[in-house]
Every structure is written in structure tokens, then in C-alpha cells.
Amino acid sequence: MAATRRPIALAAAVATAAALGATVFALPALAADSSAAAAATATAPKLQLTDGTLEWGVKESFRKYLASPFSGGKITVKDGAVQAPGNGVFTFAGGRGTYDTATHGTDTAFAGGVGFYAHGGALDITLSDVKLATSGTGGAITVDVTTPQGARDDVEFATLDLSAVKPGRGEGGAMVFEDIPATLTKAGSEAFDGQYKEGDALDPATLSVKTVTPPTTDPTQEPGTEPTGTPSTEPTGSPSTGPGTKPTTTASPSPSDTATATGRPAATPGEIVDGTLDWGVKKSFRTYVTGPIAHGRAETTAGATASGDGYRFPDATGRFDAAEQTLNAEFHGRVRFLGHEENGAYTLDLSLTGMEIRVNGTRGTLTADVTTKDRTTKKVSTYPGLAVADLKLPKGKLAARNGVVNLTAIPATLTADGTKAFGGMYEAGEQLDALTVAVALDKDAELPGSAGGSGTAGGSVTTGGGGTAGGLAGGSVGGSAGGAGSLAATGSDLPAGALIAASGVVVAAGAGAVVVARRRTV
Known part of the structure; x- marks a missing residue:
């Protein structure tokens, strides 16, 4: 149901459908007529909701x-x-509540709870007394949160966005709102001691409800009139406030994509004389390593330096061919992740060195020399020249300007071979941090500015420690787990701290740890 429909039309739709024997839960409307809404509020009854279910995986x-x-x-x-098979989503049933026919707001409470336990009790949290309420085109999920440190009632855990959600019909005439986008609230972030950030994406929620006693007339109709059917005010197209049509033209290629500032061809086949690679590996993994579970750190050596968003690998060598649209560049430097110290040794020990980018057209690969330690067996495995990430470049961006090829924010996803580096804790296709590459084709060319790293070439820089590292990773609390399961992601994701006894697991990115292997010869 369109968000631009007048409140009177929405109420009529509810009443009409109910009179026909359909149980209805109307989509909240953006009130366009405040006086009509106020009048409706004074007289419209609240419907009782029953048999509600909430499907939500957190x-x-x-x-x-x-x-x-x-x-x-x-x-x-x-x-x-x-819980659905295969570690699926949770279903909270027995939902009961009310639907306000004037404001189109709902308030439904569900039975059931879910508990999360890990790391021998360092993470032990239960969510119960789950409620979902809507108002306008927004809404919220509230829960009671219980940990060994205590309990908090009615924590507004997630905000909901129903602006683009259309109702459907479920079994027994239930009204279903499927895949409602959900994001973490400030209170939800605080409930997890800040290990997730406000605004981080959560799993979408699906709501299904029925009405107990539907009305037989439209409470907003003039006295003596009856609804005659489906409201005649159904929108005939896109909201008038949106763009009428999609752009019919595309931007012309920038001169930087096809030629240098002097008008000469972008570049002829030639050697790369310098360059840098900026990459953070995976935000959630970095957060996990330095967080309250692993109590670890990251070290940069052999010319690599740390920056606020990751690490810089310098001194590129290789070759670029504009005509063939190919780029092969290798970088110096090493980054090492250490965590979970036991008896003076780290059971998580991951290093990456010999970083190399290979690009052909719009696709490429990031390879590295990797060595991984199994945290259980303590066995160390070495993978020289391992294809860690697949890269995807925009068409036409592999070009030079003023003697420099500059590729920014290139999406990277984990390869099947790359899963070995993390002990199988991520599955192929998991989103990694985007990377930026800048290589010079002329010794006098000027590379983009410093990444702001802290550390000196050839030295050793340590970041992290035992403190809490902020936020969920990238949006996934552990990324996708292949077989064994994954650690934190994007996209951002495991509660820790006071409520969870300093558990930073959501942002864990790899159970397997890695030690650096050989140094590639250039």
C-alpha cells in the first residue's frame, strides 16, 4: 500500500477488507491530512491482533x-x-496486541526467547519478551536483555523502516509484512557495550498478524454512508515527490580515463616505478584481534605502516599496459595479527606479506604470502602466493593520469583458496575491506598523499592491545561461516563489554591465525 495514501483511504481499506472477511493489518501511512487524522483518532476503535508471529534472525x-x-x-x-534448520532465523509466536485504525500503528508482544553462549561463558546473553511496534512508516523491536551481570527490560534494540514494505496475504487471511529492514539502535548498541554501532544493519524482520473482531463499517466515513469497495484514491504511479523518469544519459568519460593531462595516450606499456596499496584486510577481524576476547595487536614491519583504516604497503614494482588493460603490481611490507596469548605464545598468529595485485580489464586478484596457525592443533601452514581476494573494477578505470594509475575503493571478496588463510572461518564470497592502489609509471610522477600511517619504513608498528575496539564489523558479526561458521563481518558484529563480559566475538574474523611466510623477490 503506498505510503502517500491519505489516512482516510487507508482506514477505509482496512474496514472494507475486514467486512469481506479478510483479517487486515494496514501499512502505516504518511499523514497528509492532519485534521482528518485527528478526527479519525477521536472515534476510531483499536482492533485486537492475535496469532502473530515474528521471524527474525537478529x-x-x-x-x-x-x-x-x-x-x-x-x-x-x-x-x-x-529456530529454523541450518542455523536459520528465529520464530517468535503467540503474538497478541492492538492495531489502531486511526493512526495505523501496531503494538504486538510475542512469546519465546533466545540465548547466545560462547567462549566458556564470556559471552552469555538472552533476549526475551520480544515486542514489535510500528508508528507511521517506522517502528521498533524491543527486548529484555539478560546477562550474568544483570537484566534490562524493554531495550529498544532495533529500528524498523516500513516505507518500502508492502503487505501480503498469509495463511488464514493473515496480513504479512515481509523483510522489514532493521538497524541497531543506540540503546541496542549500549546493551552490547558498544561492540555494535548504532545504525548497523541487522537481519530483516517478517511480521504476520490477524485481527480478532474486524469492524463492519469504516469509522472515518460520513454518517449514513458505507464503503463501496476498494478506495478510489489508489495511486496511479510513483509518488509525485520522486523523480519522474530515470536519467536517459550517462556522464561522458573523464579525460583522466582516456588520456593524460597533456592529451597523450594514457600510458604505453611500461614498468611501474613506485606505488602503494592501502588495505585493511577486514574491519571486523581487526576489531576482534584488538578486542576484549583476543586481547591482541597488529604489527606492521618491512616497510608497511598502519593507518586509521588499515595498512599501507609501499614500493610497488611491476608492469601496466593501458591498451591491454592489464596491471601487475607487487608491494613490500608485512602485517601480522597476534591474539589469544597462552603460556607466553599466541595461538592466533596471522601474517600477510608479498602483496600483489593482478588486474585484467574489470577483474583482478589480490595474492599474498600467508602462513596460518590452527588454534586447536597449533599446526602452522604456509601458503605462498595465495589468491586471497577477487577484485571488481569499474569499466574504464584502469587508466593513467599524469603518470599515475589510481584505483580507489575497489571491492574485494574472499576467494575459495583464501578461506585457507582464515582456517575456513569465512566462506568464499565473504566481503573483505575495499582496497586502494596507486602506482607511478614515471619516476617524477606524484603519488597520492600519505595514508597517515603511524610508523616508519622498515620499522615495527603495533596497534591495538587489550582494549575494546569499536563497533561491529562491516555489518556481519562474524561474516559468513563456511562449514565451520564465520567470525565477524560487515558489516560489523558481536556484542561485548559489561553486558557480555568483554566478549568481542561479533567482530571476529578468523579462527585460524596466520604467520607470515616467505618474502617475495622483486
Whole structure:
């Protein structure tokens, strides 16, 4: 149902459908007529909602992390809640509440709870008394949060956005709102001691409800009139406030894509004389390593330096061919991740060195020399020249300007071989940090400015420690777990701190740890 429909039309739709025997939950409207809305509010009844269900997985990457052998975790459901097979989403049933026919707001409470446990109890949290309420085109999910440190009631955990959600019909005439986008609230972030950031994406929610006693007349109709059917005010097209048509033209290629500032061809086949690679590996992994579970750090040596968003690998060598649209560039430097110290040694020990970018047209690969230690067996495996990430470049961007090829924010995803580097804790296709590459084809060419790294070439820089590293990673609390489950992601994701006894697991990116292997010869 369109968000621009007048409140009177929405109420008429509810009443009409109910009179025909359909149980209805109307989509909240953007009130365009405040006087009509006020009048309706004074007279419109509230409908009783029953048989409600809420399907919500909280956060998929978090569930996958808990299923991994690294966390030693488990998920339990209670009081009627169920979890779908294959570590799927949770269903909270027995929903009861009200629907306001004037404001189109809802308030529904569900039975059941879910508990998350990992790291021998360092993470132990239960969500229960789940409620979902809507108002206008927004809404919220509230929960009671229980940990060994205590309990908090009615925590507004997630905000909902119904602006683009259309109602559908479910079994028994239920009205269903599927895949409502959900994001973490400030209160939800505080509930997890800041290990997730406000605004981080959570799993979408699906709501299904029925009305108990539908009205037989439209409460907003003039006295003596009856609804005659579907409202005649159904929008006939896109909202008038939106763009009428999509742009019919595309921007002309920038001169920087096809030629240098002097008008000569962008570049002829030639050697790369210098350059840098900026890459953070995976934000959630960095956060996990330096967080309150791993109590670790990251070290940069051999010319690599740390920056606020990751690490810079310098001194590029290789070759670029504009005509063939190919780029091969290798970089110096090493980054090493250390965590989980036991008896003076680190069971998580991951290093990357010999970083190399290979690009052909719009696709490329990032390779590295990697060595990984299995945290359980302590066995160290070395993978020289391992294809870690697949790269995707915009068409036409592999060009030079003023003697420099500059590629920024290139998306990177984990390869099948790359999963070995993280002990199988991520599955192929997992989103990694985007990377930026700048290489010079002329010794006098000026590379982009410093990445702001802290450290000197050839030296050693350590970042992190035992403190809490901010935020969920990239949006996934543990990324996708292949087989064994994954650690934190994007996209951003595991609660820790006071409520969870300093558990930074959501942002864990790899159970397997890596030690650096050989140094590539250039």
C-alpha cells in the first residue's frame, strides 16, 4: 500500500477488507491530512491482533560465528521460540496486541526467547519478551536483555523502516509484512557495550498478524454512508515527490580515463616505478584481534605502516599496459595479527606479506604470502602466493593520469583458496575491506598523499592491545561461516563489554591465525 495514501483511504481499506472477511493489518501511512487524522483518532476503535508471529534472525553473521568451533558457542531457544534448520532465523509466536485504525500503528508482544553462549561463558546473553511496534512508516523491536551481570527490560534494540514494505496475504487471511529492514539502535548498541554501532544493519524482520473482531463499517466515513469497495484514491504511479523518469544519459568519460593531462595516450606499456596499496584486510577481524576476547595487536614491519583504516604497503614494482588493460603490481611490507596469548605464545598468529595485485580489464586478484596457525592443533601452514581476494573494477578505470594509475575503493571478496588463510572461518564470497592502489609509471610522477600511517619504513608498528575496539564489523558479526561458521563481518558484529563480559566475538574474523611466510623477490 503506498505510503502517500491519505489516512482516510487507508482506514477505509482496512474496514472494507475486514467486512469481506479478510483479517487486515494496514501499512502505516504518511499523514497528509492532519485534521482528518485527528478526527479519525477521536472515534476510531483499536482492533485486537492475535496469532502473530515474528521471524527474525537478529544477525546472521553472529549466528554463524557462534556455530564455529572457534567460539565454542551455542544457541538455545525457549518458551515456544523455534529456530529454523541450518542455523536459520528465529520464530517468535503467540503474538497478541492492538492495531489502531486511526493512526495505523501496531503494538504486538510475542512469546519465546533466545540465548547466545560462547567462549566458556564470556559471552552469555538472552533476549526475551520480544515486542514489535510500528508508528507511521517506522517502528521498533524491543527486548529484555539478560546477562550474568544483570537484566534490562524493554531495550529498544532495533529500528524498523516500513516505507518500502508492502503487505501480503498469509495463511488464514493473515496480513504479512515481509523483510522489514532493521538497524541497531543506540540503546541496542549500549546493551552490547558498544561492540555494535548504532545504525548497523541487522537481519530483516517478517511480521504476520490477524485481527480478532474486524469492524463492519469504516469509522472515518460520513454518517449514513458505507464503503463501496476498494478506495478510489489508489495511486496511479510513483509518488509525485520522486523523480519522474530515470536519467536517459550517462556522464561522458573523464579525460583522466582516456588520456593524460597533456592529451597523450594514457600510458604505453611500461614498468611501474613506485606505488602503494592501502588495505585493511577486514574491519571486523581487526576489531576482534584488538578486542576484549583476543586481547591482541597488529604489527606492521618491512616497510608497511598502519593507518586509521588499515595498512599501507609501499614500493610497488611491476608492469601496466593501458591498451591491454592489464596491471601487475607487487608491494613490500608485512602485517601480522597476534591474539589469544597462552603460556607466553599466541595461538592466533596471522601474517600477510608479498602483496600483489593482478588486474585484467574489470577483474583482478589480490595474492599474498600467508602462513596460518590452527588454534586447536597449533599446526602452522604456509601458503605462498595465495589468491586471497577477487577484485571488481569499474569499466574504464584502469587508466593513467599524469603518470599515475589510481584505483580507489575497489571491492574485494574472499576467494575459495583464501578461506585457507582464515582456517575456513569465512566462506568464499565473504566481503573483505575495499582496497586502494596507486602506482607511478614515471619516476617524477606524484603519488597520492600519505595514508597517515603511524610508523616508519622498515620499522615495527603495533596497534591495538587489550582494549575494546569499536563497533561491529562491516555489518556481519562474524561474516559468513563456511562449514565451520564465520567470525565477524560487515558489516560489523558481536556484542561485548559489561553486558557480555568483554566478549568481542561479533567482530571476529578468523579462527585460524596466520604467520607470515616467505618474502617475495622483486
